[in-house]
Amino acid sequence: KNEVEQSPQNLTAQEGEFITINCSYSVGISALHWLQQHPGGGIVSLFMLSSGKKKHGRLIATINIQEKHSSLHITASHPRDSAVYICAVMWHEETSGSRLTFGEGTQLTVNP
């Protein structure tokens, strides 16, 4: 079983602040997803990465495979960034093949 831990569980920031959300996992993976879930429930895939770093607008995702750790950074945060951010890891289980295991999510609130 792959344990996925996210921190912090809740994060409140002021508009403009730099934000970091962390994810760690216990078993080697083939890919890691960062997902965004808005209050309505829909989930949007932000990044999928298996090494290094990816950047999209104000969002940056990094992964360290050796340390089994990933971070999601948001620069110049804005109230519209308020959402739940979920880390999910794709890994291979011997008996059932590819699995996607989710973290509990980080609730981010950005105040104006």
Place this chain on the structure above:
Amino acid sequence: ETGVTQTPRHLVMGMTNKKSLKCEQHLGHNAMYWYKQSAKKPLELMFVYNFKEQTENNSVPSRFSPECPNSSHLFLHLHTLQPEDSALYLCASSQGTGSYGYTFGSGTRLTVV
């Protein structure tokens, strides 16, 4: 709109009712999934379909009955549910079950009264 459409968005049903959730994708994906998201819990995989065939049932009670008539459509039939089944039900699709790229729907918020 992500390319995966779920209907209805909200559903309130009594414990004796029968209802169905629908998921549709026209992304050309071959694998489709049902996930359950209860409050303050990670997403839990319920069912996996690959090329219309069910490849995984994650010990889901029989009051949830999935149906996949083709690679583009996935249903979740509900009957005699319990209040603890109230949750957000999310559908997702991917090119194959080993694919890295998942696309999620907006979910159906189900309340069982």
